[in-house]
Amino acid sequence: MTALxxxxxxxxxxxxxxxxxxxxxxxxxxxVVALLGRNGVGKTTLLHAxxxxxxxxxxxxxxxxxxxxxxxxxxxxxxxxxxVPQGRRIFSRLTVEENLRLARSASDSRTRWTLDAxxxxxxxxxxxxxxxxxxxxxxxxxxxxxxxxxxxxxTVFLFDEPSEGLAPRIVETMTETIAGLRxxxxxxxxxxxxxxxxxxxxxxxxxxxxxxxxYRATTAEFRRSPEVARTQLGIGSQSGGPG
Numbered sequence: 086m087t088a089l090x091x092x093x094x095x096x097x098x099x100x101x102x103x104x105x106x107x108x109x110x111x112x113x114x115x116x117v118v119a120l121l122g123r124n125g126v127g128k129t130t131l132l133h134a135x136x137x138x139x140x141x142x143x144x145x146x147x148x149x150x151x152x153x154x155x156x157x158x159x160x161x162x163x164x165x166x167x168x169v170p171q172g173r174r175i176f177s178r179l180t181v182e183e184n185l186r187l188a189r190s191a192s193d194s195r196t197r198w199t200l201d202a203x204x205x206x207x208x209x210x211x212x213x214x215x216x217x218x219x220x221x222x223x224x225x226x227x228x229x230x231x232x233x234x235x236x237x238x239x240t241v242f243l244f245d246e247p248s249e250g251l252a253p254r255i256v257e258t259m260t261e262t263i264a265g266l267r268x269x270x271x272x273x274x275x276x277x278x279x280x281x282x283x284x285x286x287x288x289x290x291x292x293x294x295x296x297x298x299x300y301r302a303t304t305a306e307f308r309r310s311p312e313v314a315r316t317q318l319g320i321g322s323q324s325g326g327p328g
Contacts, residue, residue: 088147089114089272090135090166090241095144095154097134103142104130106296110274112241117273119287119304121280121318127296128276129171132243135274136168137161148241165240169247171276173226177219181210181229184218188236196238203232207262224255231262242266242273248282260285280320284308292317 088111098104104127112118120128133139135146137158146153151164176184185200204211207228213221221229227247234242247263248256260282263271267286277283283290290307292300300313307313314320 088112089116089149090274091145091147092131092135093145093147095131095134095141095146097130097139097141099130099139104296105134105141107144108293108296108298110291110298110301112272112274114272115270116289117267117271117275117287118289118291119283120274120276120291120293121283122293123319126293128293129245131293132168132245132274132276135161136166136243138168162237162239165238166243167234167237167239167241168243169230169234169245171245171249173223173230175218175221175226175229175233178217180215180217181221182214184229185210185232185236188233198235198238200236203235206235206265207232222255224251224259227251227255227259228262231259240272242271244273244275244277246276246278248277248279256282280314280318 090112092108092110095105095108096103108131120131122128130139134141135153137153137156137160141154144154148164148166153161153164153166176187179187185203209225210228210232213225218226218229244263247259251259256279263286275283275286284304287304289301289303291298292313294317300317302310
C-alpha cells in the first residue's frame, strides 16, 4: 500500500547537532503507528520536524504529493497535518469556544469537522465552552487540544504523549476517544510512554534509539517479541507501561 506520509533519511535537531539522524518511516492511510523509545532518543524532535517546528537539515517528508520538509508550520497544517503537542499548549486565557473558533477560522466550514461535530464527539467541551483554558482539568485540556486539532480537518495526526499527567480514569476516557477516531479512519503517529495505551491504539510499532528507527513491526508481532521490549525499551513485560 502506498504511504500516506513518507519520511526518508530525515535529519533534524537544535543547535549544531542532529537529534533525529536519518529516520525512515511510513504511515499508511487509516493506520496508527506507536512511536516508542527511551527518553531523549528524538521522538518529540521527529514530530516537530514533521510539523515544521524544527527545520529539517536533510531528508524528505511527503504527505501524498506534497513535499513538507522545510515548509512553515502553518503551511504544513494547511496541507493536512495536525500536532497534538505534549503539555496541551492551549490558550489558557481564552475560553474553550474561543480556542476552538481560532482553530476553525483557518478551515473550510464545509469540511467534516465543525464546531458542532467536535462538541458531539467531546460533549464535556460543550459543557465547559465558556470556561477559560486555565479553569479546565488536565483531561479537559487534553480534549480541547484534540478538538482544536480536529477543526483543522487534518489527514494525519501527530500525538505527543497524550496520556501524560492524567489520572488513570481520564487516561481511559482519552484512549476511548482516540480509539473512536481510529474506527473512523484515523491516520496517526502516536508518541506514548504508557505502553498499555500505545498498544491498545496502534496497528504498528516503531522504536527509536539514538535518533534512528531501529525496529518496525505490527502490534501483534511486537507483543510476541518480549525481548524487543526488554532490550529496546528497558521493560520486562508488554502488559503495562515502562514506568
